[in-house]
Amino acid sequence: MALLDVVDLKTHFFTRDGVVRAVDGVSFTVEPGRTLGIVGESGSGKSVTALSIMGLIPKPPAKIVEGKVLFEGRDLTTLSERQLEDVRGRQISMIFQDPMTSLNPTLTIGTQIVETVRRHFDVSKAQARKRAVELLEEVQIPNAAGRLDDYPHRYSGGMRQRVMIAIALSCNPKLLIADEPTTALDVTVQAQVLDLLEDLRAQHEMAMIIITHDMGVVAEAADDIVVMYAGQIVEQAPVLELFDHPEHPYTEALLAALPQLEGHGIREGRLTAIPGRPPDLIAPPPACRFAPRCPYANDRDGCATHPPELRELRTGHWVRSQHPASERTRAGAGVPA
Amino acid sequence: MNEPLLQVKDLNKWFPVKKGLLIERTVDHVRAVDGVSFDVAEGETLGLVGESGSGKSTTGYCILQLLEPSSGSISFMGQELTELGREGLRRARRDMQIVFQDPYSSLDPRMTVGDTVGEPLQIHGVGTRRDRTAKVRELLDVVGFNPGFVNRYPHEFSGGQRQRIGIARALALSPKLIICDEPVSALDVSIQAQILNLLKDLQGEFGLTYVFIAHDLAVVRAMSDRIAVMNRGKIVELGPAETVYEQPREAYTQALLSAVPVPDPRAMKQRRQERRRLRHALAPEG
Numbered sequence: 001m002a003l004l005d006v007v008d009l010k011t012h013f014f015t016r017d018g019v020v021r022a023v024d025g026v027s028f029t030v031e032p033g034r035t036l037g038i039v040g041e042s043g044s045g046k047s048v049t050a051l052s053i054m055g056l057i058p059k060p061p062a063k064i065v066e067g068k069v070l071f072e073g074r075d076l077t078t079l080s081e082r083q084l085e086d087v088r089g090r091q092i093s094m095i096f097q098d099p100m101t102s103l104n105p106t107l108t109i110g111t112q113i114v115e116t117v118r119r120h121f122d123v124s125k126a127q128a129r130k131r132a133v134e135l136l137e138e139v140q141i142p143n144a145a146g147r148l149d150d151y152p153h154r155y156s157g158g159m160r161q162r163v164m165i166a167i168a169l170s171c172n173p174k175l176l177i178a179d180e181p182t183t184a185l186d187v188t189v190q191a192q193v194l195d196l197l198e199d200l201r202a203q204h205e206m207a208m209i210i211i212t213h214d215m216g217v218v219a220e221a222a223d224d225i226v227v228m229y230a231g232q233i234v235e236q237a238p239v240l241e242l243f244d245h246p247e248h249p250y251t252e253a254l255l256a257a258l259p260q261l262e263g264h265g266i267r268e269g270r271l272t273a274i275p276g277r278p279p280d281l282i283a284p285p286p287a288c289r290f291a292p293r294c295p296y297a298n299d300r301d302g303c304a305t306h307p308p309e310l311r312e313l314r315t316g317h318w319v320r321s322q323h324p325a326s327e328r329t330r331a332g333a334g335v336p337a
Numbered sequence: 338m339n340e341p342l343l344q345v346k347d348l349n350k351w352f353p354v355k356k357g358l359l360i361e362r363t364v365d366h367v368r369a370v371d372g373v374s375f376d377v378a379e380g381e382t383l384g385l386v387g388e389s390g391s392g393k394s395t396t397g398y399c400i401l402q403l404l405e406p407s408s409g410s411i412s413f414m415g416q417e418l419t420e421l422g423r424e425g426l427r428r429a430r431r432d433m434q435i436v437f438q439d440p441y442s443s444l445d446p447r448m449t450v451g452d453t454v455g456e457p458l459q460i461h462g463v464g465t466r467r468d469r470t471a472k473v474r475e476l477l478d479v480v481g482f483n484p485g486f487v488n489r490y491p492h493e494f495s496g497g498q499r500q501r502i503g504i505a506r507a508l509a510l511s512p513k514l515i516i517c518d519e520p521v522s523a524l525d526v527s528i529q530a531q532i533l534n535l536l537k538d539l540q541g542e543f544g545l546t547y548v549f550i551a552h553d554l555a556v557v558r559a560m561s562d563r564i565a566v567m568n569r570g571k572i573v574e575l576g577p578a579e580t581v582y583e584q585p586r587e588a589y590t591q592a593l594l595s596a597v598p599v600p601d602p603r604a605m606k607q608r609r610q611e612r613r614r615l616r617h618a619l620a621p622e623g
């Protein structure tokens with residue numbers, strides 16, 4: 001059985017301007033011990049998906065209007081807030097992009113870890129403090145015992161994110177959801193935090209969902225990848241398969257738009273930009289949501305009239321498009337309009 | 338060879354660290370920029386890359402005299418900027434402009450698109466009112482922004498569109514030099530590519546010279562002829578883009594490059610091993 005099974009999740013925001021279909025029919029599974037990467041640009045619905053799993057979406061205006069979030073077979077969307085609180089932290093933990101705003105600036109690092117430990121375990125203050133030091137050592141904070149009584153502002157951005165990881169791990173969760181965990185960090189610190197996450201994931205035999213806009217980060221960290229666009233999954237595949245044979249025109253375009261670190265003629269060349277911008281999710285395109293920006297979209301194939309289903313092109317490789325790369329080359333219709 | 342358009346020599350910018358409540362004393366200095374020197378030729382792009390606190394943006398602000406350098410020389414089109422008075426600087430600034438990182442906070446929300454782009458023309462008294470209106474529409478057209486929207490306000494537009502407005506404003510006075518300070522770091526990848534291409538096109542069309550400041554190593558590579566890697570206020574390594582990135586001499590540059598996640602899972606495995614090795618070799622403090 002999958003550890004997490006998200007089934008046809010729909011999270012909508014009911015705003016004055018209309019219903020924003022932020023997450024619109026998303027399904028995926030996470031197996032124990034594996035890392036799923038969810039990649040997409042702003043507004044793709046990747047963070048709302050994570051918050052929906054955790055039951056942390058702001059209600060109102062948001063509401064899960066359809067779908068299930070099965071964690072070890074139990075549907076989290078049906079739980080009360082009280083029951084959810086026991087799942088959060090204990091079973092599923094989450095870390096966020098900005099470690100400065102996730103920590104309380106008026107409490108010491110130690111107090112914040114002790115609080116979490118004692119919320120979930122019946123231990124004395126002294127025992128919880130001892131556990132806090134162990135946790136800080138585990139995330140490689142130098143001189144952990146000496147830094148326990150410091151306030152968050154005394155920690156650098158990378159160290160704060162380590163503290164958040166320590167808090168997230170304090171109850172040995174089975175699943176860690178990391179929402180843009182390294183986006184606010186410098187590149188060398190990002191590398192350290194990603195290495196740490198991978199080491200800890202292996203040691204604790206956790207599963208992980210890593211949410212990011214950075215194709216490089218998922219290439220490094222994920223076993224399986226979900227690509228989101230405009231509230232839907234457009235492509236889903238194991239990591240090597242996805243990067244070796246990207247199928248969806250959006251995935252291809254996203255990869256082509258990335259500047260290269262190495263090679264010739266980089267300075268002289270132009271980047272392959274994606275024209276236009278992501279759609280308004282109050283009134284998304286009627287059928288394929290990428291159609292208005294897609295070089296292969298045309299009336300003949302019903303791109304604007306028939307919503308494409310997510311279909312399995314090869315074992316484990318799913319794509320939502322009338323024009324996946326492999327079918328284009330076979331048909332010899334690979335010339336964009 | 339011609340004299341470079343911009344010459345920065347031994348530039349220093351120290352910020353005082355003050356202590357005391359009533360009587361403030363300067364107890365120390367933060368050396369934000371510490372002995373930085375480089376030349377930029379006309380039509381060239383020099384990339385300044387580094388992590389936060391490396392001094393790359395402070396260097397950019399000092400060049401434009403938006404911050405007063407503590408010491409050092411900045412020579413632009415043969416003029417020593419640090420010795421210019423108010424009026425001299427005002428004239429020099431026609432030829433050097435800046436594009437900021439955040440297209441959300443760098444545009445005045447109470448000014449229309451047209452006024453934002455036209456303001457530099459007005460300040461410098463260029464042409465008649467009618468000339469300026471025509472020029473604004475022309476500028477917006479050049480940066481790929483619908484000139485029909487001159488009377489709208491910035492909040493009505495997306496990040497990419499706002500950055501186009503910022504670029505149009507920077508182009509208004511036909512400058513020679515544009516300092517691009519993290520111009521795409523607030524933008525999504527698909528929009529980022531549009532703006533980088535636009536900057537490349539404008540450079541070709543108008544013979545612009547760029548100092549391109551960014552923390553994203555691949556973005557800097559895409560734009561730059563030569564690249565200076567900065568760390569703790571100093572230039573660690575400076576050279577042609579390809580040399581610096583593909584045969585880096587300094588351990589710091591190597592560590593920086595090996596930390597970049599690249600969209601290639603097989604290469605990432607190797608990079609991960611390589612950077613663990615480098616991290617041990619560099620043995621960072623704390």
